[in-house]
Amino acid sequence: MFPGASTDRGQADFVVVGAPLDVSTTFQPGTRFGPERIRRFARTFDDYDHRTGLFFSDLAVHDHGDVYAWDDAEEYLEYIEGVLTDIVWDDACPLLLGGEHTVTLAGVRATEPDTFVCLDAHLDLRAEYDGNPLSHATVTRHVLDVADRAIILGARTGSEEEWNRAAKSDVTVVPPEEVADWEPDFGGTTYLSVDIDGADPGFTPGTGTMEPFGLSPREMRDVVRDVAEETDVVGFDVVEVNDRDDGQAASLGGKLLREFVFSHAHDR
Template identity: 75%
Template sequence: MFPGAIADRETADYAVLGAPLDVSTTFQPGTRFGPERVRRFAHTFDDYDHHTDQFFTELAVHDAGDERAWDDAEEYLTFLEGTLSDLHAAGTVPLLVGGEHTVSVAGVRAADPDVFVCLDAHLDLRAEYDGNPLSHATATRHALEVADEAIVLGARTGSPEEWERASEADVTVVAPEDVAAWAPDFDSDREVYLSVDIDGADPGFAPGTGTMEPFGLTPREMRDVVRAVAPRATAFDVVEVNDRDDGQAASLAGKLLREFVYHHAASR
């Protein structure tokens, strides 16, 4: 259980759901261990948040466990979308913990947002990767099949075709050096999906991820984005944590999840 997620499902305002999909991760696989590690390395966190004057255990968070993954990504995403749609229908905000970034496709389809905001080292705008149209490198392109706009914060690499797609009007890319000055400026009536790919962080802070990319974001910069976007978001995910470090990536992921809950709840 995610520490502090003690609410019953029937009364929960938020629900942690693990999605340990690990079929297309490149370079360093292991995202199947992500949800378990995020839970484990969150045990050190205090219940009380001074910034919002709230206790995590009082914010009606439920841990719905993991949605067991299998090798057919398309079938799994359809199943996962159904589970997430049930949470939305019950008025519960999903907190999806990956798993590879492909699980965000199910999250976005279930939430049906206007804007997809993502912290990510990569553009993830490929039409396919190694012949796979449901690769983790295609997550943002798939999100744009649902959302009207994508904002990718911290991206620092991509193919020529991805950068060409990113130049279109429905995509905004904010370079790592500009993220600290970024603030949401979309209309208040637009629904937002917030996705955190842990590789958005510089690998010096979060080496436990599949495709490390230097010159990335600091944990504080990522925290500030989560705090700013959370009040406008209808769903959240954190993805691409694996077991290739001593817990740094998982700890950061768990802390960002809690920051989302604190600041979303404080805005209600």
């Protein structure tokens, strides 16, 4: 159980769901261990948050546990979408723990946001990767079949095809050096996805495809707070945490989930 997520399912305002999918990782696998590690390294955090004056255990968070992953990604995403749709229908906010970034597609399909905001080192706008059209490297392209627009914060790499796709009007790319000054100035509903590789790998070596010159944890925290407090946010996830470090990536992932919940609850 995620620490402090002790509310009964029927009374929950937020529901944690683990989605340990790990079938299309292209460099360092291990995202199947992500949800468990995020929960484990969140055990050291205090229940009380000084900034908001709130206790995490008072914020009606429930942990659904992990949904066991299998090799058929398309079928698995459909199943996860159903789990998350039930949460949305119960007027709760899904908090998805990956797993590879592909699982975000299930969260977006379940919540149908107007705007997709993502902290990510990569554009993830490929039509396919290594012949796989449902790879973690294609997730934002698929998301745009649901959401009206995508805002990718911290992106610093991509293929020529991806940069050409990113130049279209429904995609905004904010490079790492401009993220600190970015503000969410749009209307409608929002889904927020945190790919942990958006951080510089000096902070989060435990991820599949590390990319230097990234964001600081504090910059990522500020984005999470701003989106949670200033937009109508309907879903959140942390993805691409693996077991290839001493807990740095998982610790940041767990802390950002807590920041999201504290900020969302404080705004409400």
